[in-house]
Amino acid sequence: MSARIIDGKAIASALRERIGEEARAFAKAHGAPPCLAVVLVGDDPASQVYVRNKGRATRESGMISIEKRLPASASEAEVAAVVRALNEDPSIDGILVQMPLPVHIDAHSVINEIDPAKDVDGLTETNAGRLLLGVQGLRPCTPEGCVILAKSVRDRLEGLRAVVVGRSILVGKPLSLLLLAENCTVVMAHSKTRDLPEICRSADILCAAVGRPRLIEGDWVKKGAVVLDIGINRVEEDGAARLVGDVDFEAAKERAEAITPVPGGVGPMTIACLLRNTLIAAARRRGVRGPAI
């Protein structure tokens, strides 16, 4: 039996719809919609596309989107100064510094300049610490999206064995912590893990976030598992550019119960969760409860 394909695009679009309603109610109650600022340094073509898409999605959800662009030659101090000005601006609810930054800029330092209350990526030390502690904070968008997708298949994640392949700051580590918070038994696997195929075969929920095209083979997937493919790899195949995940989708879907496609799986959820975080940040900054979505 072929797996059910988890339609991340449709789930994200339904979530964005609900966020839009909440954002409009917020605008009525507070006199202005939530506002997201995106800082883009340099002219990386992929980043330009992401930022344009984020801007469009933000406006479609009834929120305000502003962009601060700096040249690739901007110094770390200049980028930090832009972030600090956005921190001070009361009309800004969320700040996202688009990655990657030019190599001469230390991304960690710049991210840490963001006011944790406006850190809609959930990447500052403060929000990472809050995630570790299990207290209220802003959670990273892609991992949050993954948990929503897993719950679209399994009502309760409690007691399930989750294997997360990849330990990046952006995805692997925070996703492991979020799944732990859902009472999964979490295995954090990575490039030095021994017997990776065997460990993957033990997963009820298999999450691949390594950035290696089709690393996870079909027979690494347990029958009936939920597979979340977080990889977005651009490859050249038969002379055409294609987007593929970290999982061999065609093979894995013959064993999984449900699987996310690439594109159209986890990616769209990242943007929906970013908008959700912006709404949450806007509400909390005004001392009201965040959205119940």
Ligand SMILES: Nc1nc(=O)c2c([nH]1)NC[C@@H]1CN(c3ccc(C(=O)N[C@@H](CCC(=O)O)C(=O)O)cc3)C=[N+]21
């Ligand atoms: N501060 C920061 N926060 C981020 O969250 C962040 C970032 N920097 N830098 C770049 C990565 C990448 N990222 C994606 C978001 C949505 C899709 C997405 O919606 N992808 C579509 C299709 C994309 C396509 O066709 O190229 C999909 O998977 O269906 C992909 C990638 C957010 N990132």
